[in-house]
Amino acid sequence: MKSSGRRLAAVAAGVGIAPLVTVVLPATSAFAHGYVSSPPSRQAQCAQRTVQCGEIQWEPQSVEGPKGLRSCSGGNARFSDLDDDSKAWKPTAVGQSVTFNWTFTAQHSTRDYEYYLGGKRIGVFNGRGSSHTVNLGGVTGRQKVLAVWNIADTANAFYACIDLQVQ
Numbered sequence: 001m002k003s004s005g006r007r008l009a010a011v012a013a014g015v016g017i018a019p020l021v022t023v024v025l026p027a028t029s030a031f032a033h034g035y036v037s038s039p040p041s042r043q044a045q046c047a048q049r050t051v052q053c054g055e056i057q058w059e060p061q062s063v064e065g066p067k068g069l070r071s072c073s074g075g076n077a078r079f080s081d082l083d084d085d086s087k088a089w090k091p092t093a094v095g096q097s098v099t100f101n102w103t104f105t106a107q108h109s110t111r112d113y114e115y116y117l118g119g120k121r122i123g124v125f126n127g128r129g130s131s132h133t134v135n136l137g138g139v140t141g142r143q144k145v146l147a148v149w150n151i152a153d154t155a156n157a158f159y160a161c162i163d164l165q166v167q
């Protein structure tokens with residue numbers, strides 16, 4: 001009698017713990033990574049509700065994909081909003097010299113940061129800084145810069161597109 005009572009207590013305790021585990025696990029996956037917050041990247045504009053977007057609005061830091069891509073979404077179908085040039089992205093007015101600032105929600109070891117404009121690399125920076133000043137090389141008008149944060153110890157990178165109005 002005593003031992004079966006103990007067994008029942010153990011089963012009841014196990015049932016009590018299970019819901020806690022399932023609640024805690026999904027919440028942790030959204031913490032990692034980083035994105036360009038200034039000038040506001042496309043995912044930043046989604047997060048700020050400047051533009052209506054899908055899932056990316058909840059996790060602007062999560063645009064992660066294999067190194068070497070040149071898309072704003074980093075190949076993530078669920079963030080395909082970011083590849084849509086027809087959405088009402090608000091361009092930031094800038095001159096030829098632009099400073100891009102990253103916001104990090106988790107640190108990773110960095111291989112480098114790269115900046116692309118029209119398929120051409122206009123900047124590359126080694127090290128740990130979160131702020132990079134790039135020269136746009138004489139272009140004017142509406143432009144789109146792709147910023148890439150290449151991680152040193154994984155195969156992945158983080159991607160962010162920034163819409164600019166160059167004066």
Ligand SMILES: [Cu+2]
Nearest residue numbers: 032033106108
């Ligand atoms: Cu991360």
